[in-house]
Amino acid sequence: MKKIFVYFLCLSFLLMLNGFPRLVAEARGEGTPLGEIVSKGEVKFEAKENVWKDVESSYFPIFKGMKIKTEKGLAVIAHSNGSQIEVGSHSLISFDQYNRLNLIRGDIEFRISPTSETYFAFGNLSLMKSKSFQATKALSVAIPDDKETIGSISIHSNGSVTVKSLQGRLSLLNQDHVVLAELSTKDSLTLPSVTVKGNAPVMIAQVGETKASEEKEKFLGISTWGWVGIAAATVGIAGIAIAAGGGGGGGGGGGGIICRP
DSSP states (O other): OOHHHHHHHHHHHHHIIIIHHHHHHHHHOSSOEEEEEEEEEEEEEEEETTTTEOOOOEEEEEEOOOOEEEEEEEEEEEETTOEEEEOOEEEEEEEEEEEEEEESSSSEEEEEEEEEEEEEEEEEEEEOOOOOOEEEESSEEOOOOOOEEEEEEEEOEEESSSEEEEEOEEEETTTTTOEEEEEEEOOEEEOOOOHHOOOOOOOOOOOSSOOHHHHHBBBBOHHHHHHHHHHHHHHHHHHHHHHHHHHHHHHTTOOOOOOOO
C-alpha cells in the first residue's frame, strides 16, 4: 500500500509539471494546442480566473483562450501555423481565437510566414498582413507573398499604441473590419488612446459650420447674418425717408412725396 501511495504521488507530481496546462485546456474543451512557448525569467499562465502558475522554461503548450503574462521575463511563441511571436517583459497576451493574438498590455514582435494568417488585436483595432490581389476574368484572387511579414506592436503607459512594419505590408482595421491605414516596409504609426479604445468618434474633416457653433452665434433666436440684414434694411429705409423729406422742402407744397406708415 505504501508503494502504491508513493507511485500515485509521483504520478500526480509529473502530471502537475508536464501535463497540467494540457489538462486545464482539455477541461475547457480547447483540445489541440495552438503552439508552444519557450520562456526565460518570470512568465506565468492563468490556470483559472485570477490564479496564475509558472510557465515551464523548456516546453509549454499554449491553447485557445489561455492568458500568458511576462513579468520580469521574456517569451517566444512558436505558432503551429508557422508564425513566431516574441513577447516583451511586463506584457499580457491571449489567443482568443486560433489565428488571433490579443495584446492587452506590453509589446510584441512578430514574424508571419508567407503561407500563414495571424491577426493581432489591441483595443478595438486589429493588425494583419496586407493581401495582394490580382484581377482575373472571374474574381480577384489573393496572391501570397513569398517573404515573411515582420513587425511590432507596443502599448504605451498612456494608452497609445505604436505599430511598426519592418518587412512587408500591414493593414490596420477597426472593429467593423474597415481598413484605417496601410503600412509599408519601414513605416510606423502611433495611434492615440481614444482611437485605440474607439469610445469617441474621430472627425477627419469638417465642411461648413457645425450646429453648436451656429447656436453660439445666435442672439434672441436670430443669427449674426440675420442681424446684419436687419441693420442694412433699417439703414436703407432711413436713407429713403431722409431723401424724401429733402425733396419735399425744395419743391413747395404740391410736388412733395408723402411717406405714410
